[in-house]
Amino acid sequence: MTPLLSVEGLSIAFDGVPVVEDLSLGLNVGETLALVGESGSGKSVTALGLLNLLPPNARVQGARALEGTDLARLSRNQWNAVRGGRVGFVFQEPMTSLNPLHKIGKQIVETLRLHQGLSASAARARALALLQRVKLPRAGELLDAWPHQLSGGQRQRVMIAMAIANNPRLLIADEPTTALDVSVQQDILALLRELRDEYGMGLLFITHDLNLVRRHADRVCVMRAGRVEETGAVDDVFYAPQTAYTRALLAAEPDGRPEPVANAAPLLTARQLAVSFSRPRRGLFRPAPPAFEALKPLDLRLRPGETLGIVGESGSGKTTLASAIMRLVASRGEVTLGEDRLDRLKGASLRRRRHRLQMVFQDPYGALSPRMPVFDIISEGLRFHFPDLGEQAVRERVHQTLEDVGLPQSVAARYPHEFSGGQRQRIAVARAIVLEPELLVLDEPTSALDRQVQKQLIELLRRLQAERGLGYLFISHDLAVVRAMAHRVIVLKDGDVVEQGECEALFDAPRHPYTRRLIEAAKPEQRTRV
Structure with a gap:
């Protein structure tokens, strides 16, 4: 079976300085692959490099294919059709990804009209349904809200709604639950799993939260300093890690308690x-x-x-x-x-x-x-x-x-x-x-x-x-x-x-x-x- 996403020997460098080296991975339809590693390990750069979203000083080498389509050979117009259409992307920082000069509804409607050709009224109805689907309270009001009026978690859910708007084949979620509380994290990832199964998508899930990986991923790829440290089924990696680095990641949980406080006048x-x-x-x-x-x-x-x-x-x-x-x-x-x-x-x-x-x-x-x-x-x-x-x-x-x-x-x-x-x-x-x-x-x-x-x-x-x-x-x-x-x-x-x-x-x-x-x-x- 041809994988949904195939990557072989991916290398990325900025002005000649390598940040990702010889990375290979595959993702099948209906599968969730988690990309994990410490900050600066190259997780987000890898995802951006896959979709040609890096700045001009970046050099991307290696084979990339989406359902057999050679991504390295796409023209600008073809890339515009792929991004937001066949591939949805939930970025790590929703406030910098949402346009502060446009209301939430307009931004969702824009992508629907661009990729699906919907009328303004149909697109707005679909936008409302998407906000409700990602469990945003007062969805009707939020259509007419500005990005700065939403909490960080609400903005993240708007980004997820925009990413799934056109029923993509591949969904790349870069820290999609970073700004969300623990209960909503589970709701959002359960929703992503439902959408993945319903539409036959593949999900590339980038996160530093290993508890979420344990619950929701099929396979995991551990990155360190731009290289793959370890990859395999989640159960294999979590219960029998092969490298010292992976074992250290799994053991790194917040612990200890703060020093006792002296009785003093309030600050x-x-x-x-x-x-x-x-x-x-x-x-x-x-x-x-x-x-x-x-x-x-x-x-x-x-x-x-x-x-x-x-x-x-x-x-x-x-x-x-x-x-x-x-x-x-x-x-x-x-x-x-x-x-x-x-x-x-x-x-x-x-x-x-x-x-x-x-x-x-x-x-x-x-x-x-x-x-x-x-x-x-x-x-x-x-x-x-x-x-x-x-x-x-x-x-x-x-x-x-x-x-x-x-x-x-x-x-x-x-x-x-x-x-x-x-x-x-x-x-x-x-x-x-x-x-x-x-x-x-x-x-x-x-x-x-x-x-x-x-x-x-x-x-x-x-x-x-x-x-x-x-x-x-x-x-x-x-x-x-x-x-x-x-x-x-x-x-x-x-x-x-x-x-x-x-x-x-x-x-x-x-x-x-x-x-x-x-x-x-x-x-x-x-x-x-x-």
């Missing part, structure tokens, strides 16, 4: 903090609909050296809470940092205090300027908040911070697009901690990282917290990471606090059914046989 206090967003009018003479309550009134406190974990499904209000504390969205209620009432500050007064509280955003590529080298990205805040620092002091601080987050000093001269998602996240962390803040708001800081780098980052954050007395507001859908980082946990659902308490007590004996469901969904299980 951060929020009282009756709430956020609502107005909805657009449906007609000139119709009354405006009631505002959407993204975050219902809540209270929280955080002591120096303490980590408060915020968990909940995508769209539950986690990022909205972070943005309200950072004063990035309008809110009601009080926010106090030390002695400063942040909710009363504006303009220059607020900017002067920004170095005291820093944020690591969920989407590292969207948060890093593509026009600036890493050194300038990290040093920009230093120059603004500490203008008296000399050039040598700035350079030393930037280089030391890069080493703190596990990056060599040599990356300072490079640009964000030259790094993997995990490497970009470490750059974002470096930019935040270089200012030596008192409070760090971390919005899904480990979502783009493989387990080995997650462990390194967790150890780094715990060490910095112990040394500097940092307070962390730690937002994550990865409950294993939250348990390793947090002293206390708040559980959000639909913008409301459903449960909160000490981390260990909450995980060991959750009271609310919603919390129990989240914890149950995160437990390692045997993979689903497909």
Whole structure:
């Protein structure tokens, strides 16, 4: 039987520097092949190279065939028909893949009309059905929403809807569940499996989450430094790994606990903090609909050296809470940092205090300027908040911070697009901690990282917290990471606090059914046989 996708001797180099070498793989109809490996191993570059989506300085060699069609011989017009038609692609970073100037519905309708020739009304109806198929709540409203109005998980589901819109033969999913909570991860992967079986697709699944691979893949290909380290059936690789590297990957789980917190005055206090967003009018003479309550009134406190974990499904209000504390969205209620009432500050007064509280955003590529080298990205805040620092002091601080987050000093001269998602996240962390803040708001800081780098980052954050007395507001859908980082946990659902308490007590004996469901969904299980 001719494989759906056949790759032989694939090699990719940028300006003569090899990043993928002699890679071979095959994928059959109705099969899921997982591509795994640490950040920077070449997983995403391999997928982009297969579809000629790399920049001009990339050189791709080797044989690539889709259902017997030689992909290396396709013209530009033929590639346009293949991409989005015969092949669907779910990219790693949905915010940079969605056009910020067009509403969600228009972007889905565009691909339907281009590849299927549907009328505007038929395409819009199909777009609504696709959003419902990927289990987006309020799908009708989201058709008319802008990308920035959606949570990271909601944007990821929109990307999946667009990728399956034209019933592709091959679906490449690059970290499709990175921004999703554990319960929605299972829903999305179950949906992908249903679509794969229904339409006879093949699924190339790129991920760093080995638990998902164990549950949902048929075969796995382990990559390291651009080469295939090991490949085989999932059961064979997981239960009898042949290489030390694969064994290390399988053993790399977040563990340990943060240092105990001393009893001290709160570093951060929020009282009756709430956020609502107005909805657009449906007609000139119709009354405006009631505002959407993204975050219902809540209270929280955080002591120096303490980590408060915020968990909940995508769209539950986690990022909205972070943005309200950072004063990035309008809110009601009080926010106090030390002695400063942040909710009363504006303009220059607020900017002067920004170095005291820093944020690591969920989407590292969207948060890093593509026009600036890493050194300038990290040093920009230093120059603004500490203008008296000399050039040598700035350079030393930037280089030391890069080493703190596990990056060599040599990356300072490079640009964000030259790094993997995990490497970009470490750059974002470096930019935040270089200012030596008192409070760090971390919005899904480990979502783009493989387990080995997650462990390194967790150890780094715990060490910095112990040394500097940092307070962390730690937002994550990865409950294993939250348990390793947090002293206390708040559980959000639909913008409301459903449960909160000490981390260990909450995980060991959750009271609310919603919390129990989240914890149950995160437990390692045997993979689903497909």
